Amino acid sequence: MLVLLPQAIVDGILLGGIYLTVSMGFSLAYGVLHVIDFAVGDWIMLGAFAGLTFTQWFHLDPLLSLPVIFVIFAAIGWMLQPSLQHVLSGSRGRPVLMALVFTFGLALAFRGSALTVFGIFTHSLNTVLSQGSWHFSRGSFFLTIPVIRLAGLVYALAVMVGLTYLLKKTDFGLAIRAVAQNKEAAGLMGVNIKKTNAAVYGLYVGISAMTGVFIGAIVSLNAGMGPDLALFAFFVVVLAGMGYLAGVPWASFLLGLVQSFFLIYLNPSYVLLALFTILYVILLISPTGLFRRGV
Amino acid sequence: MPEPVLRLEKLTVAFGGLMAVDSVSFDIAPGEILGLIGPNGAGKTTVFNAVSGYNKPTHGRVSFLGHDVTGRQPYTLAAMGIGRTFQIVKPFSGLSVLENIIVSSYLRHPRQAQAREKASEVLRFIGLADRADVPAAGLTLAGRKRLEIGKALALEPKLLLLDEVVAGLNPTEVDQTVQLILKIRDAGITILIVEHIMRVIMKISTRIIVLNYGRMIAHGKPEEVASNREVIEAYLGESVATADRSTS
Amino acid sequence: MRRLPAWVWILLVIAAVGTVPLLIRDAFFLRLFTEALMWIGLAITWDLMCGYTGYLNFGHGVFFGVGAYTAALLMIKGGWSFAPAAALGGLTAGLVALVIGWPTLRLRGAYFAIGTWAMNRAVLQLALVLDITGGADGLRLPPFLDPPFFAYVMLSVVGGTFLVLWLLLEQAPFGLKLKAIREDESGSLAIGLNPALLKLQAFVLSAVPVGIIGGVYAYWITFIDPLSTLGDLVTDQAVVMAIFGGLGTLIGPVIGAIIFFAFKTYFWAYLSDYQVLYIIILGLAIAATVFFLPDGFWGTVSRRREGRRALRKGLAFEKAKQT
Numbered sequence: 001m002l003v004l005l006p007q008a009i010v011d012g013i014l015l016g017g018i019y020l021t022v023s024m025g026f027s028l029a030y031g032v033l034h035v036i037d038f039a040v041g042d043w044i045m046l047g048a049f050a051g052l053t054f055t056q057w058f059h060l061d062p063l064l065s066l067p068v069i070f071v072i073f074a075a076i077g078w079m080l081q082p083s084l085q086h087v088l089s090g091s092r093g094r095p096v097l098m099a100l101v102f103t104f105g106l107a108l109a110f111r112g113s114a115l116t117v118f119g120i121f122t123h124s125l126n127t128v129l130s131q132g133s134w135h136f137s138r139g140s141f142f143l144t145i146p147v148i149r150l151a152g153l154v155y156a157l158a159v160m161v162g163l164t165y166l167l168k169k170t171d172f173g174l175a176i177r178a179v180a181q182n183k184e185a186a187g188l189m190g191v192n193i194k195k196t197n198a199a200v201y202g203l204y205v206g207i208s209a210m211t212g213v214f215i216g217a218i219v220s221l222n223a224g225m226g227p228d229l230a231l232f233a234f235f236v237v238v239l240a241g242m243g244y245l246a247g248v249p250w251a252s253f254l255l256g257l258v259q260s261f262f263l264i265y266l267n268p269s270y271v272l273l274a275l276f277t278i279l280y281v282i283l284l285i286s287p288t289g290l291f292r293r294g295v
Numbered sequence: 296m297p298e299p300v301l302r303l304e305k306l307t308v309a310f311g312g313l314m315a316v317d318s319v320s321f322d323i324a325p326g327e328i329l330g331l332i333g334p335n336g337a338g339k340t341t342v343f344n345a346v347s348g349y350n351k352p353t354h355g356r357v358s359f360l361g362h363d364v365t366g367r368q369p370y371t372l373a374a375m376g377i378g379r380t381f382q383i384v385k386p387f388s389g390l391s392v393l394e395n396i397i398v399s400s401y402l403r404h405p406r407q408a409q410a411r412e413k414a415s416e417v418l419r420f421i422g423l424a425d426r427a428d429v430p431a432a433g434l435t436l437a438g439r440k441r442l443e444i445g446k447a448l449a450l451e452p453k454l455l456l457l458d459e460v461v462a463g464l465n466p467t468e469v470d471q472t473v474q475l476i477l478k479i480r481d482a483g484i485t486i487l488i489v490e491h492i493m494r495v496i497m498k499i500s501t502r503i504i505v506l507n508y509g510r511m512i513a514h515g516k517p518e519e520v521a522s523n524r525e526v527i528e529a530y531l532g533e534s535v536a537t538a539d540r541s542t543s
Numbered sequence: 544m545r546r547l548p549a550w551v552w553i554l555l556v557i558a559a560v561g562t563v564p565l566l567i568r569d570a571f572f573l574r575l576f577t578e579a580l581m582w583i584g585l586a587i588t589w590d591l592m593c594g595y596t597g598y599l600n601f602g603h604g605v606f607f608g609v610g611a612y613t614a615a616l617l618m619i620k621g622g623w624s625f626a627p628a629a630a631l632g633g634l635t636a637g638l639v640a641l642v643i644g645w646p647t648l649r650l651r652g653a654y655f656a657i658g659t660w661a662m663n664r665a666v667l668q669l670a671l672v673l674d675i676t677g678g679a680d681g682l683r684l685p686p687f688l689d690p691p692f693f694a695y696v697m698l699s700v701v702g703g704t705f706l707v708l709w710l711l712l713e714q715a716p717f718g719l720k721l722k723a724i725r726e727d728e729s730g731s732l733a734i735g736l737n738p739a740l741l742k743l744q745a746f747v748l749s750a751v752p753v754g755i756i757g758g759v760y761a762y763w764i765t766f767i768d769p770l771s772t773l774g775d776l777v778t779d780q781a782v783v784m785a786i787f788g789g790l791g792t793l794i795g796p797v798i799g800a801i802i803f804f805a806f807k808t809y810f811w812a813y814l815s816d817y818q819v820l821y822i823i824i825l826g827l828a829i830a831a832t833v834f835f836l837p838d839g840f841w842g843t844v845s846r847r848r849e850g851r852r853a854l855r856k857g858l859a860f861e862k863a864k865q866t
Contacts, residue, residue, distance in 0.1 A: 036653045105829025112822030276665035284646045369732035387726035398723045401716045402735035425860040428853040
């Protein structure tokens, strides 16, 4: 079985790339807005279907839809965020939990909408990169790397680099970090909190939607894929430490590697279960994440 | 001194490398009001937390009525007779004023009817009886601070820890609270009080303990402490400013 | 006239509701009646954890599924009769709550929501994967068609649950203690409460009736499968009903359950071409209720009543002081 090891590792890294894309925006949103968005998986799903629609209407490669989808969804997120803020700043009940329930409701509404428009069937996004794969072999070792998965990894790394640049090197990024650390002080320093919040949420939704296109191309898409993706996002982010952006890449690749090992060495139908159990146990042992830097 | 109500022996609470409380030892005699003062960050609230079970001491011992209670849970300590207030008041906002006290009353009066009666009694004692059904969130700051005291009183404590219960109140409210504290003392409850407003703590304390950077730098009667050189230095700017304000 | 104690009123209402199956014998109506009661049970138990204790259980349906499968397996493979099987369904659900609850309740709000949600999906996976549960095909129980019987069983279970919860939450200290934990868990320690223990008690209490209801469901519908008993929709609908009705009360979820179930039935009956729209409406209902009516229907009503009462009392006190 050792002969499968290199493949398992490569698969794990590629899978980790997918998780990285799913979790980056989500962790950012949590760090700044302190909201756990139960709809993260469904934003991804909507992005995937948007890519599908784009392809069906314009007969262009889905990858070309990425910028369009980003802009559209970022705008949607930007417009939606004030509603979320309204729930979060509610004077009654427990605002944070009510915000959770709010996003939970939205997720359900998105899922229902996708089911209504697209039905229950699973689709696949065909891109120019979907068919190719690179093969390596030496002796009894072999590696197959589907190009589209590699593209996903490249996308993930690009997003990561982009976000890091944004946060560390731009004024806007400075504002975001300030709001994340101390909202009131940031406001007193002249940061427009409302705009920053809306922008961050828009950014997160835009990224998630783009991620959807990739996942649709790499795996598949169907209206019910939201919850499982959300769960993976949660676990990556909890593993990394909620709000601790630097931990997300580590956690993503770790999760990818663990899952790919399970996929190869374990009965496939038990993989999801094994993952859930492990992740659940980790949640219990160390809720503040591997690096204990979570909030 | 008769058997002390509370005895701290070399109490130390360290957070990582930071010694929030550094080898503090003192006794509190029954019926006295012991004042705990010190500049901001001196470790006063940490002492409270260590005594009431919210922080586990790193070293040292806390004894209450002769029993070693170091590191015990807050609810155990409450049952044994320690009640406390919090510097940032924590009312149960969604409950009414009366309900807030009823929950505390359950400790000594597990049945609903008796707890309700006890709570009404406490409300009258602290002067909030007219606002019994108001949601706690709707009280003024003075009301919330009073409620905080009431919640602790309903536990029928032998030792009451008061953490800055007059901070933020206007002079009239301060005086009313002082009256309340003296009433509590007269009812036989021993009090450990942290306060920044010097005229209050100097006036009502039997003895005073001064902390600075987690260490105890002075203790004794209020007059002795007030003229203690080290204390004045620790407070340098503050004592002058407070003296000015207290002449109003 | 001396006012009757609450529990007498509750029993009277249950008895009154109990006359309905005698008067209306239409099988379809009785099915609706039974299902409405079922949802009341699911909603009030969910509210126990969320409204009273402040812990969002997004995996509440797992108790339902566990109860259903336990009862089904006992009846099919073990030859047990209905009542003990359903009872054991409740017991198993309670056990699950005990085992899962002890570590999970240590998690703070959002983590707890995620943790319970994950647990539910894990058990769903388990049911899909194991042979003994029949996998995705589910289990078939020995058929027993008697609508009035199930109507009365469901009424007894749910009515009994309501009564017990009323006594524990509204009359006994337990309810107020839970609310204190909800408001300020850390502060509740200082007044002598042990939140870990109280939360666990609430969690188990929210699980056992749901397990029994699951067991009843299994025998009533004669067929269970992972998606219908362990799927998201069980929890989702309970959540809507409780929130829409009003958290932190027992009457709120009852009203919410009845209204929402009525809507669902109407929807299913007349708009069955648009079934998937239901999910959209469910989601929007949750979001809209949280946004516009955070106290829910009954919550808003009772808040206004309480506010007026406090105002009247305060004014009366002022007046008394002046005379």
